Amino acid sequence: MALELARALAATERDDNLHIARLLLLLMAHAGDRNRPVEGLTKLAKLDFLLRYPNCLERAMKSAGKDPAKAGIAEFERTTIESKMVRFRYGPWDHRYRRWVALMASRGLVAVDVKGKTVRLWPTAEGMAMSSTLAEQESLEDLADRAKLIAKNFGNRSGTDLKNFMYATFPELINMKWGEEIAL
Secondary structure (H helix, E strand, O other), X not given: XXXXXXXXXXXXXXXXXXXHHHXXXXXXXXXXXXXXXXXXXXXXXXXXXXXXXXXXXXXXXXXOOOOHHHHOOOHHHHOOOOOOOEEEOOEEEOOOHHHHHHHHHHOOOXXXXXXXXXXXXXXXXXXXXXXXXXXXXXXHHHHHHHHHHHHHHHOOOOHHHHHHHHHHHOHHHOOOOOOOEOOO
């Protein structure tokens, strides 16, 4: 039974659609009414880190002087981390972000633009419609609410400010080797 569960979890982690759904919810929350873009893949990764690791969101809220209870962490989420990220030069990163962005763009769910050296991402009308549909699903309501919480509390920070905040809040990331799996 345990092996079957492990295989099912591994298959879920490899499913691009799961990650795309989560990123769409995050991009929609960040876009808000003004449809503002996320400025940079690294910023997207940092915001997604907080969404993927709810126990870290709670810690970040506390570090930012916000009420950590607003993260609404269920007890099982405190001990289960189903998604893996690795230590990267600028903080937590998943090597598949470029793939997921390309898949979302090819499906017409996000617009991608480059301004200077910065990749800018925002949901298209189709992406917003898909995000709204996803957010209404009972199984994704908590994720959609957390995405809004993250966008509200951390979305206005610059990429550099987010990087500095992450290192101050999660100092264990600093001592990790590049490419090492994050286990917080």
